[in-house]
Amino acid sequence: MNVGFVYDPIYLKHDTGQHVENARRLEAIISHLEQTRLKEQLTAIEPRAASIEELLLVHHKEHVSQIQEVARRGGGWLDPDTVMSPDSYEAARYAAGGTIRATEAVINGEVNSAFALVRPPGHHATPTRAMGFCLFNNVAIAAEYALSKYELERILIIDFDVHHGNGTQEIFYDNPQVLYISTHEYPFYPGTGSIEETGSGAARGTTLNIPLPGGCGDAEYLQAFEQVIAPAAKRFAPQLILVSAGYDTHWADELALMQVSVTGFAQMVKITKRLADELCNGRLVFSLEGGYNLNALATSIKATFDVLLGCIDIEDTLGQPPRRFAVPDVTPLIKKIREVHALP
Numbered sequence: 001m002n003v004g005f006v007y008d009p010i011y012l013k014h015d016t017g018q019h020v021e022n023a024r025r026l027e028a029i030i031s032h033l034e035q036t037r038l039k040e041q042l043t044a045i046e047p048r049a050a051s052i053e054e055l056l057l058v059h060h061k062e063h064v065s066q067i068q069e070v071a072r073r074g075g076g077w078l079d080p081d082t083v084m085s086p087d088s089y090e091a092a093r094y095a096a097g098g099t100i101r102a103t104e105a106v107i108n109g110e111v112n113s114a115f116a117l118v119r120p121p122g123h124h125a126t127p128t129r130a131m132g133f134c135l136f137n138n139v140a141i142a143a144e145y146a147l148s149k150y151e152l153e154r155i156l157i158i159d160f161d162v163h164h165g166n167g168t169q170e171i172f173y174d175n176p177q178v179l180y181i182s183t184h185e186y187p188f189y190p191g192t193g194s195i196e197e198t199g200s201g202a203a204r205g206t207t208l209n210i211p212l213p214g215g216c217g218d219a220e221y222l223q224a225f226e227q228v229i230a231p232a233a234k235r236f237a238p239q240l241i242l243v244s245a246g247y248d249t250h251w252a253d254e255l256a257l258m259q260v261s262v263t264g265f266a267q268m269v270k271i272t273k274r275l276a277d278e279l280c281n282g283r284l285v286f287s288l289e290g291g292y293n294l295n296a297l298a299t300s301i302k303a304t305f306d307v308l309l310g311c312i313d314i315e316d317t318l319g320q321p322p323r324r325f326a327v328p329d330v331t332p333l334i335k336k337i338r339e340v341h342a343l344p
């Protein structure tokens with residue numbers, strides 16, 4: 001398997017200071033991939049800056065101008081969670097462009113699958129505003145780019161970040177060409193992502209939310225992947241799968257209450273890869289969203305690459321969670337979601 005990755009030091013220049021979403025995240029990932037000699041097995045894909053036209057595929061002109069202007073003035077806070085430095089506009093254009101490049105490389109057959117190791121993350125960014133550490137919606141921009149440039153008709157986005165990707169949902173809410181599926185802790189930030197949000201008009205059914213109670217671990221996530229995501233993906237028959245890959249779902253991550261392990265992420269990636277192999281010639285692109293425990297983040301991303309490379313042995317040095325919370329029974333919830341979406 002030829003697996004690509006996108007990385008560039010420009011992503012470190014989005015300087016957020018002591019913020020939980022900081023450059024040390026990518027430094028930890030790259031250094032772990034180097035130490036474990038995994039990086040040598042991957043194909044480097046050069047990112048580029050997304051053009052203004054590409055940003056406008058998703059965002060309003062005023063939003064793009066505002067981000068540009070805040071950077072030009074030296075940075076600042078856009079909301080209580082989201083901060084910019086002078087180089088953040090450039091880094092954010094490269095984060096979107098990096099996800100586009102990973103997508104192009106997969107569609108053109110340069111690599112079988114790819115992971116864009118970028119920041120700032122994207123899935124909370126809406127057409128009109130930055131929020132939740134996100135400036136531009138990297139995955140949504142790559143999806144719109146693939147729809148227009150390659151004339152694709154059906155793209156599946158799977159979002160396993162612990163937070164709901166409200167931005168991505170909003171962008172594609174009335175677009176039947178994109179099936180957006182999100183697993184997330186609920187109720188939780190940003191507040192959206194209920195079962196009843198399913199898309200509008202001709203796109204009814206192409207937003208699929210799996211709002212999980214805090215405390216879910218590997219077994220509950222696998223249940224969601226096997227009983228909801230897999231049948232929904234098969235019915236939709238995508239030509240490309242994009243993944244908003246957030247690792248704040250890990251039990252050691254302090255931003256949320258989920259109890260997924262590195263092994264659990266590997267199993268979720270395995271199911272996703274199997275779906276891509278079955279449905280769309282293996283076309284599979286990951287883009288980094290959250291994940292704030294550096295050790296869990298780096299180890300989980302290595303495990304993701306291992307699965308993409310076809311490795312069977314996954315190293316999980318962090319192991320299973322200390323079971324801080326009771327594990328909820330998600331069977332009734334999964335049943336209800338299957339009914340709402342009339343899944344086979």
Ligand SMILES: [Zn+2]
Nearest residue numbers: 161163248290
């Ligand atoms: Zn998140």
